[in-house]
Amino acid sequence: MKMKKILVISLLAVFGVYLTEALFKLDFGRQFFQQGVKDFYLVTTPMKLQVANVVTAIVVNFRGFDTLGEVTVLFLATTAMGSILYKGRHQLGERAVLFSGSRIVTTGSRLLFPAIILLGAYVFIHGHLTPGGGFQGGVIIATGFLLMLMAYADYSVSHIVLSVVESLAGITFATIGLLGMLHGGSFLQDFLPNGSLNDLLSGGIIPIIYIAVGFKVGAELTGLIYTALNEKD
Template identity: 55%
Template sequence: MKKTEFLTGSFIALTLVVLLGVFFFQALFQPSYEGKVMPIDNVNLKDRVSLHYVLKNVNDASKYLATNGMRYFNNRSSVPSKTITFGKTKNLEEGSANEVTSIVVNYRGFDTLGEVTVLFISIIGLTMLIGGVKEKKLRMPSVIVRTGSKFLFPFILLFGVYIFIHGHLTPGGGFPGGAVIASGFLLLLLGLENFKFNTTVSKVIESLAGVTFVGIGLVGLFMKNSFLANFIPTGTIGFLYSAGMVALIYIVVGIKVGAELSTGVAELKEGNKND
């Protein structure tokens, strides 16, 4: 790159940054006026769509919006809501006790399908571009690592599976659970000298899990007339067998993410054997 080109580029970038900075500070320190909304000095957490996700009264809110119109936006919390008791309330519109899961997988489940795809395409790109680099001779792992990794592996696997199976009850879910499983395989790859990870099997598992996710959505489309609609009874909140398809989707996501990250780690270490 020529020096003049570089200077022009820097100048443009600097101008943009200064422009944005001026606007940002103006917005920060300007008092709200004429009743216009400012995020900084007047944060009202009840004035968000997520209020209904927490109270699990989205269907009521839809009805309220249809009858009251513009008045709804001025006062979201006037939508009627029921008290929900952990372990007792049955057949809610959305049955997972973990609020984050209910938003991520159910209310905005389509975004999660997108995020799963983002991870999928990133791993594809990573293995396609960097995979197959020649393996460097690593130092032989010590006895403690060798024994310890063999000993710990089943427990790590179990922990990962626990995280994604309980995704609708406790913090965590498909993505962290899958990452934990992949870390178990990473430990084996680093700790054991002659451990061979079968990428073909993991790719098959990953593909099938991904298709199952879309398939669950399609079953919703054919049974309940809407993509990713819940078609399984939600059960009692707080129980393991509850939350309908949310639990199912998180299991699928966990398996997919685990297989995907393990494939990525293994291919980075050993190179892409299939090609």
């Protein structure tokens, strides 16, 4: 017990010293390369793709296949959590949180719920213009459902609707990728007109994919919270 602690602390000390030494050779707040991949992204995004937010362009367009994998990992996490925790069908009201909130809490959450959903939708529709995007918007929507699930003891979300929304969003993502392939190029090739910078309808396939990702992430995380919250020991 004592020995293990000493061992771990000495190991961490060695690791920390090496990490510190390696990092302090980098200059903080300075560019490391004269001509890096950063410059290519920063010039190509507003010139060719007509997208204002460069991070969105990297996540959806330049590294779009990674995003498909990421969404798949999130889907697998939801599925694994549901199958690990499965104990049979739940009855209504058989919930970890068995009581409703007070009148103030329920009225306040009913008041806030549409505003939170609207904020989430705004964040993922404007993902290519302002900070935000599909993942952030989806998480905000899941937070709104979490608020309702915590406030009301008998609030329930239909699993069928969630899986239909999730599947449709996933199919949209894959179909757009395949359409790019049909259009004569690689998977997730940009085939729509780009428009002009800082317009809502600009950026080719980026807004469509990010809206699909927003629906998919929102449905997945809502399902995950619902599974965990319905878990009764």
